[in-house]
Amino acid sequence: MKKLTNLNAFFAAIAAKQALYLPVDNSVGKAEYKKWQDGTVYSSALNTARSAKDFFFPQTENLMEFKMEGKKIDVIDTREECEDFVIFGVRACDAASFDILDRVYLVDPVDSYYKNRREHGTVVTLACNRPAETCFCGAFGIDAGNPLGDVTAWKVEDGYVLRANTEKGEALLACVADLLTDTDDAAVKKEQEKLRAIMAKLPLANLTTDGVGEGLTKELFDRPEWAALSESCIGCGTCTFVCPTCQCYDIRDFDTGHGIQRFRCWDSCMYSDFTKMAHGNPRVSQLERFRQRFMHKLVYFPDNNDGIFGCVGCGRCLASCPISMNIVKVMKTLAKGGNQ
Amino acid sequence: MQAMMEKRAIELLENGTVNRVLGWSAGEFPYDMTPAVFESVEELQNNFVYNDFCGANLSKYLIKESRKEGKILVFLKPCDTYSFNQLIAEHRVIRENVYVIGIECFGKVDVEKLKAMGLSGITGIIAKNGIYTVETIYGNKEVKMADAMAERCLSCKSKKHVVYDELIGEDGEVVDDCNRFDMVEKLEAMTPDERFAFWRGELSRCIRCNACRNVCPACTCEHCVFDNPNSGIAQKAAVNSFEENMFHIIRAFHVAGRCTDCGECSRVCPQNIPLHLLNRKFIKDMNEFYGEYQAGEDPNAKPPLGTFRTGDREA
Numbered sequence: 001m002k003k004l005t006n007l008n009a010f011f012a013a014i015a016a017k018q019a020l021y022l023p024v025d026n027s028v029g030k031a032e033y034k035k036w037q038d039g040t041v042y043s044s045a046l047n048t049a050r051s052a053k054d055f056f057f058p059q060t061e062n063l064m065e066f067k068m069e070g071k072k073i074d075v076i077d078t079r080e081e082c083e084d085f086v087i088f089g090v091r092a093c094d095a096a097s098f099d100i101l102d103r104v105y106l107v108d109p110v111d112s113y114y115k116n117r118r119e120h121g122t123v124v125t126l127a128c129n130r131p132a133e134t135c136f137c138g139a140f141g142i143d144a145g146n147p148l149g150d151v152t153a154w155k156v157e158d159g160y161v162l163r164a165n166t167e168k169g170e171a172l173l174a175c176v177a178d179l180l181t182d183t184d185d186a187a188v189k190k191e192q193e194k195l196r197a198i199m200a201k202l203p204l205a206n207l208t209t210d211g212v213g214e215g216l217t218k219e220l221f222d223r224p225e226w227a228a229l230s231e232s233c234i235g236c237g238t239c240t241f242v243c244p245t246c247q248c249y250d251i252r253d254f255d256t257g258h259g260i261q262r263f264r265c266w267d268s269c270m271y272s273d274f275t276k277m278a279h280g281n282p283r284v285s286q287l288e289r290f291r292q293r294f295m296h297k298l299v300y301f302p303d304n305n306d307g308i309f310g311c312v313g314c315g316r317c318l319a320s321c322p323i324s325m326n327i328v329k330v331m332k333t334l335a336k337g338g339n340q
Numbered sequence: 341m342q343a344m345m346e347k348r349a350i351e352l353l354e355n356g357t358v359n360r361v362l363g364w365s366a367g368e369f370p371y372d373m374t375p376a377v378f379e380s381v382e383e384l385q386n387n388f389v390y391n392d393f394c395g396a397n398l399s400k401y402l403i404k405e406s407r408k409e410g411k412i413l414v415f416l417k418p419c420d421t422y423s424f425n426q427l428i429a430e431h432r433v434i435r436e437n438v439y440v441i442g443i444e445c446f447g448k449v450d451v452e453k454l455k456a457m458g459l460s461g462i463t464g465i466i467a468k469n470g471i472y473t474v475e476t477i478y479g480n481k482e483v484k485m486a487d488a489m490a491e492r493c494l495s496c497k498s499k500k501h502v503v504y505d506e507l508i509g510e511d512g513e514v515v516d517d518c519n520r521f522d523m524v525e526k527l528e529a530m531t532p533d534e535r536f537a538f539w540r541g542e543l544s545r546c547i548r549c550n551a552c553r554n555v556c557p558a559c560t561c562e563h564c565v566f567d568n569p570n571s572g573i574a575q576k577a578a579v580n581s582f583e584e585n586m587f588h589i590i591r592a593f594h595v596a597g598r599c600t601d602c603g604e605c606s607r608v609c610p611q612n613i614p615l616h617l618l619n620r621k622f623i624k625d626m627n628e629f630y631g632e633y634q635a636g637e638d639p640n641a642k643p644p645l646g647t648f649r650t651g652d653r654e655a
Contacts (some may be wrong), residue, residue, distance in 0.1 A: 237547075238610050242549075252576075254583075320610035322608035324372035
């Protein structure tokens, strides 16, 4: 493990070689990832309003373009090799979300747009020290005090302790070696101990995945509670768009007047035209759309991914749902009235 | 307040005046109440909650609920009654299927303001004499209610219920000096370039979640133009970000003259975009061009944009 005392020098040294993004407070006091430049103030917020998935799976991107001249159509491949970049300050929840996205986008057929960014990005995670009441990563076996990523960082009393987890991480620390000194894990263990005591006091500390998980489609699909749970859902896409693991997209054409930009953009299962096909929409009511979102995260995804849940407990949807309905309320309700 | 509301709801349910109650149900935290329909006394006793965090405007749910069998009881704050009236004027809610209890309102609290004060790990909020004791796992803190009040409540336009079947608490008055156009005036004083930069900056945070549209009591089209692939402008997020900004501007135009300024759009925005300012600009302009008008105040009033008078200004 390595000890770092001058965080700003660390940022400057990395930014001299490649683009560095880190959470910065925006004009409304919420944190968002911004490119570091001299004078950038690192946010003290627990997490960013939008998740870190934007780096690998942006809200919109052009897939290809068509240029028309008379009867001639040129198809233009818009893909370019992405430049190397570093994201600093990713929390354990968001870091775990990358593994979930990888299971979707890096399996056959590999998504070349996603893979390109993933290969060129180096993720530096930061252990939590002041979790919020909306946090419940522990329910999914995620350790907020030991996040993954290429490099893990811990804030300790007199600086930061860093640990490289991958080759990419080793390479990153090697290029800032003159700012680092060797250290043991004593300070990290102390911080982890403190965090564990805090985590135990969180209101959602005892949330479990009992009652949900792989193989439960038949038990859960027709549960009567879906009606009351979905009743006040306004069908917006807030939960899906702040979610670090929501991965669905739509592909559309944008007519520029002299050509077409074929782009993809995040889609939401809460929307009325989600997965609309020639015959119409397979989910005509909000109950069905609502159920889809939670069944996907809590049953279908684990079904297809060795039991791994499609939620990382970051709590963003709890904080931002206009009507305060969320996955925790769903999990607790489904767990309560089991075996019906 | 909660006890009085619950008691009255139980009475009206038991005597058959209504068969359902639209209110709020308890959440995981002291501040995350969810709008809910209660169908039995037992449900009300177990889950019904009303407190300073019940900010949601329940009027829009009545479009659907008033078309179900029986009569539904709804609790409306003064500002919500304007939305309700506007929905009646537009024939979107069936009035006779709704029993409205107007509830006195002292302003609602925005939990984000508490969080912005550095409060995290919130486990309890106790209100007493204008002070909240916010209990957190990191210690307790006292906060003045006024410091945590939702932005829209700081410039509350009316404490008066414009429609109700009965009231719990006192009815108030229209607030004439509510200063709700202060920020609009600041924007008007900007140069066009400054104003353009202001809005591009604010709207650049938009994630096109549609929460503003879906919560808006004036947005009641059965099939929104932005959801219609045949409209040519259906988008979830366009390639060109200016196109994306146009969503809000088009929406503001569409609700102009019908927006009651309930503030739900800004309340629900996960990116804190001050969307209500677009609507307020239109309201201010219409007041100046066609005379004072408050949407929802009188369901029989002629709306300025739905009326033609030969003396109307041309531009």
